[in-house]
Amino acid sequence: MDNITNVTVKPLDRGGKFVTPIRVDYEQDGKAKFWEAVRVSKSVSCVIFNVSRRKFVCVRQFRPAVYVNGADGIVWSEPDVANIGPEISAKSGVTWEFCGGICDKPGLSLEQICVEEVLEETGYAVKAESLVKIGTSRCHVGVAGEAQTVYYVEVTDDMRRGPGGGIDEEMIDVVELGVDEAKSMLGDDTVVAPTDFFWGLSWFFLNKNQA
Numbered sequence: 709m710d711n712i713t714n715v716t717v718k719p720l721d722r723g724g725k726f727v728t729p730i731r732v733d734y735e736q737d738g739k740a741k742f743w744e745a746v747r748v749s750k751s752v753s754c755v756i757f758n759v760s761r762r763k764f765v766c767v768r769q770f771r772p773a774v775y776v777n778g779a780d781g782i783v784w785s786e787p788d789v790a791n792i793g794p795e796i797s798a799k800s801g802v803t804w805e806f807c808g809g810i811c812d813k814p815g816l817s818l819e820q821i822c823v824e825e826v827l828e829e830t831g832y833a834v835k836a837e838s839l840v841k842i843g844t845s846r847c848h849v850g851v852a853g854e855a856q857t858v859y860y861v862e863v864t865d866d867m868r869r870g871p872g873g874g875i876d877e878e879m880i881d882v883v884e885l886g887v888d889e890a891k892s893m894l895g896d897d898t899v900v901a902p903t904d905f906f907w908g909l910s911w912f913f914l915n916k917n918q919a
């Protein structure tokens with residue numbers, strides 16, 4: 709999963725399949741302003757807690773955007789051009805996450821998308837009715853501002869239908885995380901994780917496990 713080679717970064721001039729760079733021109737109190745932004749889809753994610761063994765079910769994957777924006781030692785020859793040698797460890801782009809995905813299927817509710825993602829990425833078959841909504845936040849408000857809705861669901865061992873790991877070419881490791889270990893990750897700068905990971909864990913400790 710972290711065997712990453714031949715990385716290059718180049719400009720995405722007119723947008724791609726998943727991300728479109730845009731410029732927003734507007735007036736505020738009659739003063740002309742602009743903002744540079746990207747259009748992206750909204751998304752869902754799901755805190756999964758296996759009550760049979762009191763473990764969180766997490767996913768770990770290599771995130772190219774985390775890698776290029778976060779790894780030390782990358783030299784940018786232009787603001788959007790870099791050649792990244794093999795000495796830059798791919799491990800710096802491997803995240804801790806709860807499973808989730810973008811909402812790019814018209815006609816499916818957020819809960820239905822969440823149920824699909826949980827099955828594809830972790831192998832657990834959950835029902836939409838058993839999802840508890842934690843809330844919706846706006847991500848990357850300086851550049852994107854898309855909505856992400858976060859759910860919580862409890863599972864048992866016998867709800868597992870397969871190993872998960874994603875579909876098509878996805879390479880996703882399913883990793884269980886103990887409650888004490890998870891608590892120690894809150895506020896730990898060395899943990900590479902998105903906001904909803906920390907939000908989801910904090911919600912759990914506030915609402916489900918106050919020990």
Ligand SMILES: Nc1ncnc2c1ncn2[C@@H]1O[C@H](COP(=O)(O)OP(=O)(O)O[C@H]2O[C@H](CO)[C@@H](O)[C@H](O)[C@H]2O)[C@@H](O)[C@H]1O
Nearest residue numbers: 726727750751752753807808809810811847856877878902
């Ligand atoms: N920018 C991109 N470039 C190239 N291929 C891409 C891509 N985005 C998605 N894909 C492709 O689409 C597949 C499915 O993506 P997902 O729906 O699982 O979203 P992902 O979890 O990556 O992130 C989404 O869901 C998580 C969980 O909510 C959010 O944190 C995150 O911001 C949101 O993009 C990926 O495996 C990849 O092949």
